[in-house]
Amino acid sequence: MIDAKLYARRRRRNTLAAVASYGATFVGLSWLALILGVLFWEGFSGLSLRVFTAMTPPPGAVGGLLNAIVGSLIMTSLALVIGAPIGILAGTYMAEYGRHGRLASLVRFINDILLSAPSIVVGCSYMK
Numbered sequence: 001m002i003d004a005k006l007y008a009r010r011r012r013r014n015t016l017a018a019v020a021s022y023g024a025t026f027v028g029l030s031w032l033a034l035i036l037g038v039l040f041w042e043g044f045s046g047l048s049l050r051v052f053t054a055m056t057p058p059p060g061a062v063g064g065l066l067n068a069i070v071g072s073l074i075m076t077s078l079a080l081v082i083g084a085p086i087g088i089l090a091g092t093y094m095a096e097y098g099r100h101g102r103l104a105s106l107v108r109f110i111n112d113i114l115l116s117a118p119s120i121v122v123g124c125s126y127m128k
Contacts, residue, residue, distance in 0.1 A: 054064030098104035
């Protein structure tokens, strides 16, 4: 049999914890909405077609981001052209021929390491 006083005390604690959780969520979401509102208000005023079509100027001059956008597209295309065939060939080799070989074990080990670490951590470790 459940003790009525114990049950009531637990219900009060649960209600208090739920109210505190909802309050913390509301405060956090309010700050997030405020930050995003300021970001969009200030950011949209700086956007124009020129930002995407003009080249990056020297410091202090007005210009755009065209060369940064084109450079990102080129790097992404090169990574896709180089990485996709290597990945497909490695996967096919491991699935069909090298299930238990040393190379397949090494590739699986490296793949497990890359999948277990967030990319930001791996990227920051190379920048030191």
